[in-house]
Amino acid sequence: MSKKGRILSGMRPTGRLHIGHLSVLENWVGLQDSYRCFFFVADLHALTTAFDQTGNIRESIRQMLADWLAVGIDPEKSVIFLQSKIPHHAELHLLFSMITPLGWLERVPTYKDTVLQHRERGRDITTYGFLGYPLLQAADILAYRADAVPVGEDQLPHLELCREVARRFNHLYGTVFPEPRALLSRVPMLPGMDGRKMSKSYANVIELAATQKELQGAVNSMITDPARIRKTDPGHPEVCTVHKYHGIYRADKLSGLEEECRAGQIGCVACKKTLGGTLEELLAPIRARRESIISDKSYIDDVLAEGTRRAAEEARLTMERVWPKVFKG
Ligand code: TRP
Ligand code: SF4
DSSP states (O other): OOOOOEEEEEEOOOSSOBGGGHHHHHHHHHHTTTSEEEEEEOHHHHHHHHTTOOTTHHHHHHHHHHHHHHHTOOTTTSEEEEGGGOHHHHHHHHHHHHHSOHHHHHTOHHHHHHHHHHHHTTOOOOOHHHHTHHHHHHHHHHTTTOSEEEEOGGGHHHHHHHHHHHHHHHHHHOOOOOOOEEEEOOOOOOBOTTSSBOOGGGTOOOBTTOOHHHHHHHHHTSOOOTTOOSTTSOOOGGGOHHHHHHHHHOGGGHHHHHHHHHTTOSOHHHHHHHHHHHHHHHHHHHHHHHHHHHHSTTHHHHHHHHHHHHHHHHHHHHHHHHHHHHSOO
């Protein structure tokens, strides 16, 4: 089957992923058969905010890649690589920095928000590099002349900037780049144990690598209906985090549980046990694959080495088109 076009996407190395990431990864996995896919770890982007905390980046990369591979990102189908190993990203970023008006970057909505968030925590990230975050992202995408980029809604302003930069380059020097479109993936909002959005910064996550015991422990600590004291009290599943999970992971069998809860016929302990079982069924195969991936000392390094070789080849072909357009004759 001939492939429809090129897909590129990446994540900053945040270490072990959580079950909120699963739908994003499954979306990537599904694209592998119909597109030529490039998936990479954005370790240079990590430096834009954590330039002084680089000690754990290597291990974070390894843990995140173990999750990717365990979920089914397949090195036989996709090019999997590390951003910092491909110097062409930096090269293209430099060229783009020459043609991008500062105002474009200052107007990216995530910029001011993120600077403020960090300032509240006593960190100043008003660096040249952080302002250029979306420009480096544009270089990531355009270095492979990607046609489409699967991202969440939060990344749309970055994609828009990428298209503007591509357009400006093509206009100034001659056409090299496609204008990549966003492939919006619908990611259901997954609450953490405390009911807030699942996020490492709230310490409310369930890791993909969680053991069965950790899983059940996390489920047991979920907020339920506070009005229920005895198991015969009628429940209000709409306020209950456990119920939200049942809705996401076992929608088919949901109505029974919901009615039993409302009628005071099932206790929260039993209900949580059911959810623990559902999640265990979902995660057990991922956990098993993850363990065998991590236990093979060189596997991840080998995958990255091969991916880097293939990615560098592609990026080099792009730069071979770029340089003669910039410096003509
Ligand atoms: N900014 C993205 C994020 O935070 C990560 C990223 C960097 C990316 N470069 C990219 C995503 C290129 C898609 C394409 O999630
Ligand atoms: Fe939530 Fe289940 Fe308890 Fe109802 S029975 S409140 S849905 S945990």
